[in-house]
Amino acid sequence: MMAFFWYCEFLLWLVAVGLAAADLKLDCGPDHVTLVWSDSRSQADTSLFRLGSCFPTTFTPREVFFNVELDDCNFRRLVSGNDLNYTNDLFYVSSPDSYVLPFTLPVVCSYQRPKNWYPMLYEPVSSTYGVEDLEFHIELMNANFSGPAETSSFPLGSMIPIKASVDAVAHQPLLLLLEECVAATTSNLEVAVETYTIITNKGCLVDSKITRSKFEQRQKPSELQLSLQAFRFGLGQEVYIHCTMSAWDPNGVDSTKKACHYVKDHGWELLDNPVYSSICDCCDSSCKTRRARSPGTGNGLSQKAVIGPLTITDLA
Known part of the structure; x- marks a missing residue:
């Protein structure tokens, strides 16, 4: 090995x-x-x-x-x-x-640890099918999101760069979103005793209310970059981040299809168009799911994925 x-x-x-x-x-x-x-x-x-x-x-x-x-x-x-x-x-x-x-x-x-050795990163690649084939990806990145991470060990309080994306071949342009993300100390979420909520309520980055976590400005609609501040949950253990990713019609953003993070002294802000940040008001209560539309009118496709293991280390 x-x-x-x-x-x-x-x-x-x-x-x-x-x-x-x-x-x-x-x-x-x-x-x-x-x-x-x-x-x-x-x-x-x-x-x-x-x-x-x-x-x-x-x-x-x-x-x-x-x-x-x-x-x-x-x-x-x-x-x-x-x-x-x-x-x-x-x-x-x-x-x-x-x-x-x-x-x-x-x-x-x-x-x-050899100088040229880094822990292997688990990068699941999943597929789902709708109008055309879609391929979802999620991975750890380096500090400026220019390439894959060289380590999966992060000091407490540092930033963990994560990029999610969707490849849509012969498909209408799609907007990539993270609906839910939680951290656990197991790759099987069903047996997890405890979890740490990162994103919930159909795209609300609740972790940003208590940390420096935030969504980065988009480079393209089909990609979403998340700077996640390393948390104390699972400190020193192997941690896995479980996410539900979805791809939607870029014109169909609403309270159930969004990317919202909390900006200090300002409140909840919609990543893709802050003018419509009122969409994020439900992040402090409940963002109810609307009835799914048909594929012909832009219904989204989703996929569950896991990234890890990664380790958060204590500064002390």
């Missing part, structure tokens, strides 16, 4: 009484992890050990063995300076009739 010179080290802390005598061995390979927990005196049921989301590779009454890929088991990746850290938890789930209480052991593999 990583074709570069690497070194590894590990940190394992015992956090439960009575486990100090346990023997733990961790071998951090270039793209895999081997972990062995053994204790000849323990009454723990070794079948109940888990490494993240992974079950043991093999186990005996006194030993549990894991041989897993770094891409598996929900390992969390954090880039910090010259270090590339993969973290997870070895935990014992116990059973109702067991004398051994549940416990957790943090696991960390640290690698040297």
